[in-house]
Amino acid sequence: MAYGDTQEVVIAEMAAGAQPGIDRLGALGLLKFYDLEAQLTYDNFFNVPIAPAIPQVSVTELDREIVLDWSLDRDAVEATESHDQFGFTFQGYNVYQLPTDYATMAEARRIATYDKFDGIAKIEGLAFDITSGVVTRKVLQFGSDSGIQRYISITTDALSGSTPLVNGTRYYFAVTSYAFNADPNAVPNNLENTLAHITVVPQGQLPGNRIYTETSAGAEADQASGTANGAFEWWVVDPTRTSGHEYEVFFDLQHYYLDVDGHWKHTNYPDRVGKRGVTDQSAAYLTGALVTSTTVGTANLTLTVEGIEDSPDYNYADGVLIKLPPTVGINSVEEHSSRGGLLTEIDYANNTIFVGDSSRSAYGGFQGGGETIVINITMPTLPLTLWFKIYDDGWAESDPAYAGYAALGGGLVDGEGTLTVSEIGYSFRTQNHWNIKDVTADEVVVEDQTVIGGIDFYTGETHYDLDGPTFDGLQGALTAGSYETPINYYSISLESPTGLTTLSTSAGATSTRLRIINYTYFSGTISSWAYDNFGFGTTVIEELQQDYELRFTGVWAQRTLADGRTYHYIESGGQMATLFAGSSAAAVAAHPDNPTPGVDNDFLVRIPFEVWNVDDPDNEYQVNFMFRDREQLATSDPMYAWNIANRMYAVIVNSPYDEATVIPGNANPLSDFATWVLVFYGTDAHLGDVVSIVYANPIQLGIDTWTFTAPAAQSYNAELAKQDIQDELNVFPNPYYGVNSQEINKYQRFVTFSHLPTTATKNKINIVFRTHFPDICG
Numbered sequence: 001m002a003y004g005d006t007q008e009v010v011i012a013e014m015a016a017g018a019q020p021g022i023d024r025l026g027a028l029g030l031l032k033f034y035d036l037e038a039q040l041t042y043d044n045f046f047n048v049p050i051a052p053a054i055p056q057v058s059v060t061e062l063d064r065e066i067v068l069d070w071s072l073d074r075d076a077v078e079a080t081e082s083h084d085q086f087g088f089t090f091q092g093y094n095v096y097q098l099p100t101d102y103a104t105m106a107e108a109r110r111i112a113t114y115d116k117f118d119g120i121a122k123i124e125g126l127a128f129d130i131t132s133g134v135v136t137r138k139v140l141q142f143g144s145d146s147g148i149q150r151y152i153s154i155t156t157d158a159l160s161g162s163t164p165l166v167n168g169t170r171y172y173f174a175v176t177s178y179a180f181n182a183d184p185n186a187v188p189n190n191l192e193n194t195l196a197h198i199t200v201v202p203q204g205q206l207p208g209n210r211i212y213t214e215t216s217a218g219a220e221a222d223q224a225s226g227t228a229n230g231a232f233e234w235w236v237v238d239p240t241r242t243s244g245h246e247y248e249v250f251f252d253l254q255h256y257y258l259d260v261d262g263h264w265k266h267t268n269y270p271d272r273v274g275k276r277g278v279t280d281q282s283a284a285y286l287t288g289a290l291v292t293s294t295t296v297g298t299a300n301l302t303l304t305v306e307g308i309e310d311s312p313d314y315n316y317a318d319g320v321l322i323k324l325p326p327t328v329g330i331n332s333v334e335e336h337s338s339r340g341g342l343l344t345e346i347d348y349a350n351n352t353i354f355v356g357d358s359s360r361s362a363y364g365g366f367q368g369g370g371e372t373i374v375i376n377i378t379m380p381t382l383p384l385t386l387w388f389k390i391y392d393d394g395w396a397e398s399d400p401a402y403a404g405y406a407a408l409g410g411g412l413v414d415g416e417g418t419l420t421v422s423e424i425g426y427s428f429r430t431q432n433h434w435n436i437k438d439v440t441a442d443e444v445v446v447e448d449q450t451v452i453g454g455i456d457f458y459t460g461e462t463h464y465d466l467d468g469p470t471f472d473g474l475q476g477a478l479t480a481g482s483y484e485t486p487i488n489y490y491s492i493s494l495e496s497p498t499g500l501t502t503l504s505t506s507a508g509a510t511s512t513r514l515r516i517i518n519y520t521y522f523s524g525t526i527s528s529w530a531y532d533n534f535g536f537g538t539t540v541i542e543e544l545q546q547d548y549e550l551r552f553t554g555v556w557a558q559r560t561l562a563d564g565r566t567y568h569y570i571e572s573g574g575q576m577a578t579l580f581a582g583s584s585a586a587a588v589a590a591h592p593d594n595p596t597p598g599v600d601n602d603f604l605v606r607i608p609f610e611v612w613n614v615d616d617p618d619n620e621y622q623v624n625f626m627f628r629d630r631e632q633l634a635t636s637d638p639m640y641a642w643n644i645a646n647r648m649y650a651v652i653v654n655s656p657y658d659e660a661t662v663i664p665g666n667a668n669p670l671s672d673f674a675t676w677v678l679v680f681y682g683t684d685a686h687l688g689d690v691v692s693i694v695y696a697n698p699i700q701l702g703i704d705t706w707t708f709t710a711p712a713a714q715s716y717n718a719e720l721a722k723q724d725i726q727d728e729l730n731v732f733p734n735p736y737y738g739v740n741s742q743e744i745n746k747y748q749r750f751v752t753f754s755h756l757p758t759t760a761t762k763n764k765i766n767i768v769f770r771t772h773f774p775d776i777c778g
Contacts, residue, residue: 012038033128033135036187051191052083052090052177060238063204064155064165067215067238070175071150071470080177088179088191091115092143097158098172101197111158115143117462123180125189141178141190147464151237153215165202168732168752170742173198208721213239213711221249226704229697230481234474234708241473242711245440249706251699255430284308284317284390284415290424293376298331299424301375305366312408313396316364319356320373323387326351329378336372364393383422390415431458432483432701436471445471452478474710481699485541487527488518490696497688510682511645519677530651530674536667537674543654544675546615550691554608565637567592570606577607580665581628590634602662607642611652622657648680
């Protein structure tokens, strides 16, 4: 040090030892361990980290069973599981059985650990070993990535060799929470609550009470509406809390913004941050949020198009015109509409953005509501008010046949109004949620759930079914389902009565297999929708979730063409399908079945299978079909009506089959029902074969629901109570010989009465004392 330099020296006073079993060397090792802990305290500027909040445990005493439940106080659960302090974050729960109501942690028997599924599992750390007198590394927490659970049913005594619990006997338990610090230098690296002793006495039903279910009883809920592929299961956590009510699982969406405090929050208004303009002229409107951008000095204005699905005349919207204040600069625009790729024009002179157009196309790009427009702007002064206009696409007015719909909407009506955004957050998101409503009580009891099939739909984190909230003595989980619109078939299978056909879903030409794949095999494709790939067809989810069968009923024959080539065709069975394209215009013009030879027109060809819509087994119907012969040339020999050995691009048209109607291969009312594209790389099939093609049915908000009825609520009857007391009143121990195994000293003498009523006007207990004197005189 140079003259005038100063140095701060921090001194800590510590002591160790004075514990049974610790000698002088052991005390020195313990002192070094305390020094490590003191260093962590100093590094945190004497802000000493603490364990998460102690779980608030509710106790239910049943017949030879105990239920400990710490899920009921959801605010307390949130306080515990959101613990994040000086590097220590909540990791899990431990459940202990104790020998007495004053037992220490050293005497406790851990019977369960419920920890987060995050790959941490067992936690090793430094601890002082009293036997060796040294600091050593050992397992301190015994997690297993089990997933979080907030209740436990206990039926055995872990301190007595897992024998069944005995009614009337006192047992002692504790539930703790613990946190983990991933810093390898942290000492300690985990913090756990002290024991909060819980005394419980298992017993049968209280006098007069009747319980109508048992722990873990449950079932799968019934799908009450909609067609989504999904499942909801429920089960009993606490049989004394069930209600007997009817419950409904329903789905909604919620908009969020990430506030400056780092927490996701609901917007200030229902489903929005911005306030809906008061001058709107139709069902359509905008909502929005302003969020910070990664580019300094700018922000992203995310606008959501709402209400289109409520249009009374079923019209869509062609475009959205937005005008910002002149003090706000426009940097870029990104749109996410139903059709995508809409023309976006920025008029910097007037400070407007036009996404789409006002063409009255009758098939607008904003179709279902929920589409977003993201505008990167210079950081504005709040509140920010913008003007917008949403242009009606005029579908109901485009055809006299739709006059009835046009009348419902009052003609062409554009949505016009203002939007005010008054706050700024860090990000913006919209989530679909599942919720549970007590229909009987008209109360939502569980809300904003995002876990489906054990996976958080948005974060991808793994959760087990027991991780969810409990309600009215029950717990439930959405065990299957998805919100995502299908882009390919979900499954494909073959039933071959002859056993001669092999189904394959890999690419590559073949003449020995029936090979059918999705169109997304090809790069650059975003789905197997006909609309996305050929520019015609439907985007309506109700149409795209239908299931189909290909039934091979066609009988092949052959004939010699005028030019000497051999032509294989279907002489009977199968169905007529539209050939709308070939390998070239010349190939189509020269096709043997072309009714106008030499002309490249769409025409009908008989194919070897029938296509059936089987979505409703009670109402199956045959549908239309169209295809492109991708490989065969005008000179191919042999020539096939349906190429059995190479690519055929086929389109299912979900309209009732008409063997005489050509379905045009372009935008047309007849081709509006086109749904999916299938790629046939080989069609080596046999009579009687049936191919089943299933398309996933996503969960649709406001449409799909599941319902279930909870087991009946616990009841009480005064007359039954009187009889129960006479029959089942219990005392432990009985007889009492002056000793009770639960007495801790000679001055504590007691017996325990169980199966008493919760309340009584008068209890009279007769106790008979019998004193035995030994005959010492012979």
